[in-house]
Amino acid sequence: MSRKVIxxxxxKPDFRExxxxxxxxxxxAVWSEVNQEFKxxxxxxxxxxxxxxxxxxxxxxxxINFRLRLVRQTRIVYEYDEKQxxxxxxxxxxxxxxxxxxxxxxxx
Numbered sequence: 125m126s127r128k129v130i131x132x133x134x135x136k137p138d139f140r141e142x143x144x145x146x147x148x149x150x151x152x153a154v155w156s157e158v159n160q161e162f163k164x165x166x167x168x169x170x171x172x173x174x175x176x177x178x179x180x181x182x183x184x185x186x187x188i189n190f191r192l193r194l195v196r197q198t199r200i201v202y203e204y205d206e207k208q209x210x211x212x213x214x215x216x217x218x219x220x221x222x223x224x225x226x227x228x229x230x231x232x
Contacts, residue, residue, distance in 0.1 A: 126170050126171050127170050127171075127173065127204060127205075127206075127207060127208050127209050128170070128207065128208040128209070129166055129167075129169060129170040129208070129209045129211065130208060130209065130210050130211065131166075131211045132210055132211060132212060134212075135211050135212060135213055135214060138213055138214040138215065139162075139214050142158075142198055142214055142216075143155065143159070146158050158195070158196060161195050161196065162195050162198075162200075165193050165195050165200060166200070166211070168193075169193060169200070169202060169204075169209055169211075170209055173191060173202065173204035173209050174191070174204075175191075176191025176192055176193045176202065177191060177192050177193070177194075178191060179191065179192055179201070181221075181222055189203055189204055189205065190202070190203050190212075191204070194217075197216055197217045197218070198214050198215065198216055198217070199213075199214070199215045199216075199217060199221065200213075200214055201213045201214075201215065
């Protein structure tokens with residue numbers, strides 16, 4: 125069963141930042157490739173959200189419906205239920221994941 129995937133408005137600037145960086149550093153051809161990887165991964169998340177990696181920082185406090193998937197050097201962090209998937213953030217692997225995660229998830 126495929127779930128509806130929603131990229132939250134607060135997440136869109138993250139994606140635009142990644143796009144800008146890849147385009148300016150590597151060019152249009154690489155961006156096209158990376159963008160396709162994001163589309164494919166997001167589609168796969170809608171089909172099988174449980175397959176993502178459990179986020180230990182959240183698991184420790186009893187939150188188990190959040191997962192992450194990796195596209196190259198970017199983590200896609202999402203929450204899911206029986207009907208939909210909410211994408212909360214795109215974050216580079218070099219950023220401080222825990223502080224960024226807590227700030228984003230608890231600032232709603």
